[in-house]
Amino acid sequence: MQLLDGKAISSQIKSEIKAEVEQWMAAGGKKPHLAAILVGQDGASETYVASKIRSCEEIGFTSTLLRFDANTTEATLLEAVESLNNDPDVDGFIVQLPLPAHISENKVMEAVNPAKDVDGFHPVNVGRMCKGLPAYISATPFGILEMLIRAGIETSGKHCVVIGRSQIVGLPMSILMQRNAYPGNCTVTITHSKTQNLKEICQSADILIVALGRPEFVTAEYVKEGAVVVDVGITRVADATKKSGFSIRGDVNFNDVAPKSSYITPVPGGVGLMTICGLLTNTLKAAKREIYS
Numbered sequence: 689m690q691l692l693d694g695k696a697i698s699s700q701i702k703s704e705i706k707a708e709v710e711q712w713m714a715a716g717g718k719k720p721h722l723a724a725i726l727v728g729q730d731g732a733s734e735t736y737v738a739s740k741i742r743s744c745e746e747i748g749f750t751s752t753l754l755r756f757d758a759n760t761t762e763a764t765l766l767e768a769v770e771s772l773n774n775d776p777d778v779d780g781f782i783v784q785l786p787l788p789a790h791i792s793e794n795k796v797m798e799a800v801n802p803a804k805d806v807d808g809f810h811p812v813n814v815g816r817m818c819k820g821l822p823a824y825i826s827a828t829p830f831g832i833l834e835m836l837i838r839a840g841i842e843t844s845g846k847h848c849v850v851i852g853r854s855q856i857v858g859l860p861m862s863i864l865m866q867r868n869a870y871p872g873n874c875t876v877t878i879t880h881s882k883t884q885n886l887k888e889i890c891q892s893a894d895i896l897i898v899a900l901g902r903p904e905f906v907t908a909e910y911v912k913e914g915a916v917v918v919d920v921g922i923t924r925v926a927d928a929t930k931k932s933g934f935s936i937r938g939d940v941n942f943n944d945v946a947p948k949s950s951y952i953t954p955v956p957g958g959v960g961l962m963t964i965c966g967l968l969t970n971t972l973k974a975a976k977r978e979i980y981s
């Protein structure tokens with residue numbers, strides 16, 4: 689078993705981005721600027737946004753955080769999106785999800801200028817990705833692809849099973865893994881809460897990508913000997929032994945599954961760190977106008 693070590697890979701990618709930013713700026717390019725909108729005070733969202741902002745500082749980006757109360761209206765949020773769309777200094781921005789129930793996430797996502805949509809959630813970017821056109825690929829799938837590349841994992845002709853069909857992970861992941869490209873060329877099965885015989889389907893996976901949000905759901909009996917196992921899940925579980933009062937669990941029972949797998953991602957220290965790299969890479973592309981001129 690080999691660990692797909694998100695900590696090591698993400699730190700390598702960050703130093704590569706940092707060097708690219710220095711080169712870009714030395715050649716007269718503008719300092720990349722990522723803005724984030726955070727609504728409410730959800731603990732997990734606070735942590736994710738803080739770590740995105742910290743990463744921007746580490747690699748030499750400008751970052752801006754715009755905070756709004758949980759009871760902010762949809763109209764106010766749409767105005768904020770519009771002002772970021774029109775701000776020439778902001779290259780890309782994200783609206784941290786989830787949003788409070790009274791705000792339509794789809795409406796907000798669609799208001800973002802696709803050229804600044806570094807999360808890759810806008811229908812234009814999703815559609816372009818499906819057609820194989822240059823697009824911002826959403827950060828988590830992007831980070832997973834990068835892990836497969838850096839570990840030199842063969843994907844062509846393999847059976848890839850994705851658990852979960854969310855707009856931000858499962859769905860784009862399944863599209864990317866079947867593309868005629870590397871990583872890709874897999875035969876993909878996408879599964880979800882209504883799937884029957886999930887265990888049997890997973891047992892035939894050469895590559896198993898797990899994103900359902902149920903801690904330690906996948907045990908050894910779901911996994912074929914020698915499979916590549918990618919655990920996207922992040923759930924906070926109450927833990928009195930921790931100062932924070934919780935610990936982070938993935939969707940895979942690591943200790944059970946690791947001995948059977950050829951490669952496996954840990955949680956924490958796996959896909960989560962790679963997701964931030966996806967966002968930073970997209971922001972640099974935005975600053976360089978690589979996708980949209």
Ligand code: NAD
Binds near residue numbers: 828853856879922923
């Ligand atoms: P989601 O919560 O939007 O949806 C869950 C999906 O899992 C749905 O498609 C549902 O049909 C499926 N599902 C639920 N129960 C199932 C079951 N018993 N069998 C099969 N499928 C089932 O999904 P999401 O937003 O992709 O989040 C999934 C997990 O990934 C969460 O733990 C989330 O915190 C985590 N996440 C991590 C990152 C990261 O950077 N590592 C990024 C995004 C999400």
